[in-house]
Amino acid sequence: DQQVKQNSPSLSVQEGRISILNCDYTNSMFDYFLWYKKYPAEGPTFLISISSIKDKNEDGRFTVFLNKSAKHLSLHIVPSQPGDSAVYFCAAGSGTYKYIFGTGTRLKVLA
Amino acid sequence: DTAVSQTPKYLVTQMGNDKSIKCEQNLGHDTMYWYKQDSKKFLKIMFSYNNKELIINETVPNRFSPKSPDKAHLNLHINSLELGDSAVYFCASSQDPGGGPTKRAKNIQYFGAGTRLSVL
Numbered sequence: 702d703q704q705v706k707q708n709s710p711s712l713s714v715q716e717g718r719i720s721i722l723n724c725d726y727t728n729s730m731f732d733y734f735l736w737y738k739k740y741p742a743e744g745p746t747f748l749i750s751i752s753s754i755k756d757k758n759e760d761g762r763f764t765v766f767l768n769k770s771a772k773h774l775s776l777h778i779v780p781s782q783p784g785d786s787a788v789y790f791c792a793a794g795s796g797t798y799k800y801i802f803g804t805g806t807r808l809k810v811l812a
Numbered sequence: 813d814t815a816v817s818q819t820p821k822y823l824v825t826q827m828g829n830d831k832s833i834k835c836e837q838n839l840g841h842d843t844m845y846w847y848k849q850d851s852k853k854f855l856k857i858m859f860s861y862n863n864k865e866l867i868i869n870e871t872v873p874n875r876f877s878p879k880s881p882d883k884a885h886l887n888l889h890i891n892s893l894e895l896g897d898s899a900v901y902f903c904a905s906s907q908d909p910g911g912g913p914t915k916r917a918k919n920i921q922y923f924g925a926g927t928r929l930s931v932l
Contacts, residue, residue: 703854733919735920737923742925742926743925743926744816744902744904744923744924744925744926745855745902745923746922746923747920747921747922750920790855794919798843798845798860798862798867798868798906798919799857799860799868800857800921802847802854802855802856804852804853804854804855805853805855
């Protein structure tokens with residue numbers, strides 16, 4: 702049973718436009734969520750996080766939104782740049798060291 | 813200077829062999845992890861050690877044995893390799909997260925570049 706789902710395996714966006722990556726979860730006990738970015742042949746790198754006591758967190762061009770009632774979070778990248786092309790993983794955790802990761806969404810930003 | 817380093821980067825071996833993957837972090841973190849990313853791209857935690865003590869042990873065959881000689885190192889030894897063990901294995905580390913979501917920022921996990929294991 703996959704508790705964290707990223708239903709879009711891939712997404713293409715024009716440079717300068719907004720990229721929206723989505724993530725759904727099933728476990729209402731999750732209280733901390735992260736987004737990681739992964740380039741080929743590298744490990745995932747931390748991008749941005751949000752705790753369940755907030756519904757939005759912003760860091761430069763990256764904003765994460767959390768809708769607890771819908772068990773949904775999204776990552777917005779504005780404006781999108783070619784260097785943002787990567788695989789994006791969302792992850793969720795609840796009071797332990799353990800995070801559950803989604804299967805990732807491959808973002809391609811077209812120049 | 814790489815923060816979390818794994819060796820080797822690639823590992824090709826025959827079924828039945830025993831192999832090890834090494835991981836070292838120079839971030840001064842207390843907690844280290846091993847993840848497996850399979851062909852379906854699921855990134856699943858296998859083990860976690862905090863200050864050399866095992867704190868997470870998911871449902872992993874006992875052919876997999878982690879070893880933490882000190883808190884900067886977490887090695888993964890795999891006995892009697894099987895075809896299904898082929899995957900990318902990632903090591904990660906984090907500071908002790910403490911409790912509650914407001915403190916969870918400490919548990920940002922930093923990943924190594926991965927070891928691609930191919931069992932033939």
